[in-house]
Amino acid sequence: VASPVHGDSCAETCTCRSALQHAIITAPAARDAEMVKKLSAVAGRMLKNTVSGE
Known part of the structure; x- marks a missing residue:
């Protein structure tokens, strides 16, 4: 388990x-709705207007 990141000055x-x-x-x-869900935490901003309507 990784320790929490408290801040990044950069x-x-x-x-x-x-x-x-x-x-x-x-x-x-053409996006797979399940894969979009999985990627939303790291690329949600870029995956707007997805097949699932998010």
Whole structure:
């Protein structure tokens, strides 16, 4: 079990925050609803308008 992350002083400037911004991703109509649910915690912002209507 990993210990909790309390804060990251570089979080606001880290390029990882926008890593998916220009990614090529599957069209919403072709996405698997179960996989979208699984990925929502890490890529929810990028997976809006999914097949499940989220």
